[in-house]
Amino acid sequence: MPAYKAPLRDIQFVLNEVLQFENLPQQIPDFAEATPDLVATILEEAGKFCEEVLQPLNHPGDEEGCHYENGTVTTPKGFKEAYKTFIDGGWTGLPCDPAYGGQGLPKLVNFAVEEMICSANLSFGMYPGLSNGNYNAIHTHGSDAQKALYLPKLVDGTWTGTMCLTEPHCGTDLGLCKTRAEANADGSYKLYGTKIFISAGEHDFTENIIHLVLARLPDAPAGIRGISLFVCPKFLPDADGKPGARNPVVCGSIEKKMGIKASSTCVMNFDGAQAWLVGRPHKGMSAMFTMMNTARLAVGMQGLGIAEAAYQGAVTYARERLQMRALTGAKFPEKAADPIIVHPDVRRMLLTMRAFNEGCRALAYWVGRELDVSLHHPDPEKRQEADDFVALLTPVVKSFLTDHGFNAANLGVQVYGGHGYIREWGMEQLVRDARITQIYEGTNGIQGLDLVGRKLPTGTGRLARRFFHPVADYIDQASEKPEMAEFVLPLAKAFAKLQQATAWIAQAGLGNPNEAGAAATDYQRLFALVALGYMWCRMVEIALAKKDEDSDGFYAAKVMTARFYFARLLPESNSLFTTVMAGADSLMAMPAEAF
Known part of the structure; x- marks a missing residue:
């Protein structure tokens, strides 16, 4: 393991x-x-x-x-x-x-x-x-009243919660939601419908489970503007706030799925289950997005967590597995063969995992810090600036960290070779577990559309400036430090391509939305690589300044990992830029029946 x-x-x-x-x-x-x-x-x-x-x-x-x-x-x-x-x-x-x-x-x-x-x-x-x-x-x-009833139990963990969005016929397009809510005389509602893919929908951990459910009121307008949010407990709290009568919300089955098998993924049937409106009627999506935006950042952390586990497992194996001799001669002549960590391609895989892991950690934590500022800073202007930044980076963190988590797990399997493909070694589980992170809480393709279609245009680029301005300022000041030249110059070139691609998408997307849609996934990855390059510059600048107090080699390893990132990973920005600028024609020209 x-x-x-x-x-x-x-x-x-x-x-x-x-x-x-x-x-x-x-x-x-x-x-x-x-x-x-x-x-x-x-x-x-x-x-x-x-x-x-x-x-x-x-x-x-x-x-x-x-x-x-x-x-x-x-x-x-x-x-x-x-x-x-x-x-x-x-x-x-x-x-x-x-x-x-x-x-x-x-x-x-x-x-x-x-x-x-x-x-x-x-x-x-x-x-x-x-x-x-x-x-x-x-x-x-x-x-x-809802806060007083539910939050203390959710906080202390004696009750758990879910989010019930997806239905058999609708996932991304929640405007197709059919679950209906009928009013009761006491101000509550009865819910009727089926939700699928509900994580933690039923389990044996806690005395109660609190479902947040999207449903339609009888007078709801069509589409996404007609969705309301309801809170629906498994057991109806009694006068003392303790679990009382069983509510008719029942798990119909659990999914037999590729990964995260110890997480219960449920089909939930609402057969007249009693529920209460959360917020205003027909405004459920704005409330649910509060939950989803938090969840999207959390899913990004899932990708990073998987990637870190894969890296650690692969490094351990690479140090112990003996196969062949180093290309330049035996490094461990006393052993029957050298450990595979001496081989260039194994090092390529390990350093790719490591460089992305450490860059992703820095980027995600930066977003986490700004999330705190957006929620708690006493200055409302500072809160707004931070909120803009978090909104812009959320799709980038969700998509890139989960793509990397899956890729890192696959690299881990490759390092293990045949043993990586065998269940008992545990590495293949990471591949299976990681795969869902690229799908739920909005597929990574949807994250790209969110970035180019919603986040970039907001406020005529107001959100984008929260990232572009500090990066541009940093490049200007770091360029004056000779020791930073080998890192800042590649960042500056990639950043210039990101700026050019951003301007092109803004202009081309106005005339034809397919242009922005066709560029979205590649642009999103280009954005992430530049963001990681910025974080790596900040990290290596600190490491260089502390090289004289590097008793355990931590800072030296940072510099070497940074060199790998700028020499071998950031250059992908060149091909991504070319792809973004290629336009939508080659994607959209083929008629559907020709596929």
């Missing part, structure tokens, strides 16, 4: 040296108690829990899967006990509002914890992950 060790040294580097975490509590009074020392202790304990409790359950949980019988779901052996330990440790309330029992810590800290959970056991992470999104939607859009 691939070993996992929480990458605390690199996490702390990004938090404290790159993002200067100590400034966050000074800027935001809500985080006054979140000192770097406290956060370091929290992350260390989270790492231990992931290494010692969650990771050992990952492979057996995949082998056993969830069990379904007569509407009930039983999770694999050890999962229920691990969840009890998880909530006893207070992990569910880490980023939540203290008014409802939460610890009120920055979401940035929770990003780091989520990454470690997903490296250790993605299936387990699905359960609290969905609850956190459910909490965010109710906290933002629920009534005071």
Whole structure:
């Protein structure tokens, strides 16, 4: 099985040296108690829990899967006990509002914890992950009574939550939703319909499950403008807020799926289930997007978590597996053969995984930091600027980190060779688990359309400027440092191509939307590579400045990894730019019947 060790040294580097975490509590009074020392202790304990409790359950949980019988779901052996330990440790309330029992810590800290959970056991992470999104939607859009009833239980983890969007005939196009809501005399509603692909829809972890459900009122206008959001508990809370009568929302089956087999993915049938409107009628999508935007960033962290696990497993194997001699002569003559880590192609795979992992971590945590600013900074102008930045980068983080997670897992299999293809070694599980991250919470193709179709045009490029301006300013000042030339020059060239591609999409897309749509996926990846290049420049600048205090070789490794990124990974931006600028004709000319 691939070993996992929480990458605390690199996490702390990004938090404290790159993002200067100590400034966050000074800027935001809500985080006054979140000192770097406290956060370091929290992350260390989270790492231990992931290494010692969650990771050992990952492979057996995949082998056993969830069990379904007569509407009930039983999770694999050890999962229920691990969840009890998880909530006893207070992990569910880490980023939540203290008014409802939460610890009120920055979401940035929770990003780091989520990454470690997903490296250790993605299936387990699905359960609290969905609850956190459910909490965010109710906290933002629920009534005071709904908040008082549901949030404390979601925060302490004794209740969990879901998001019920997809139906058999509609996924991305939620305007086709058919689930209906009929009013009751007491102000509640009855829900009728079927939802599919509902993660954590039924399980044995908690005494109650709170479903957030998209449905239509009788007077709803057609399409997406006619969708409302409802809260529908599995057990109806009684006068004391405890689980009471069983609500007719029932799991019809669980999916037999490719990966994350210890996560229950359910078909949920609403047969007159009692529910309550969340927010205003017909405004359910705005409320649900509060949940989905959080979830999209969380899914990005899932991709990073898988990639980190794949890298660690591959490095361990490459150090131990003996095959052939190094091309330049034996490196370990006392052994029958050299370990495969001496071979250039194995190093190519390992360095690709590592360079993307570390760049993605820095980028995602930067977005996490700005998410905290957008929610808590006392200056409304600062909040708006940060909110713009998070909105722009959310599709980039979701798509690129999950694409990388799947690619890294496949590279891990390749490093293992034939053993990687065999289940007992555990690497192929990472491939299967990673694949869904590119699909749910909006496929990565949809993320590209969101970026070019919604985010770039907003405010005549207002969102885009939140990224382009600081990168341009950084290139100007870093270009004056001779030691940074080998890194800044490639970044400047790729950044110029991104600017040119952005302008072309804006102009061509006005005349023909297919031009923007055809460019979306490649543009999104080009954007991500430039963003990672920017983060790598910031990291290597710090590493170069600290080379004289590099007792463990950490900073030297940063510089070497950065050189690999700029020499072998960022150049992909050239081909992506060419593809973006090729236009839509070659994609759209062929008639559908010719396929």
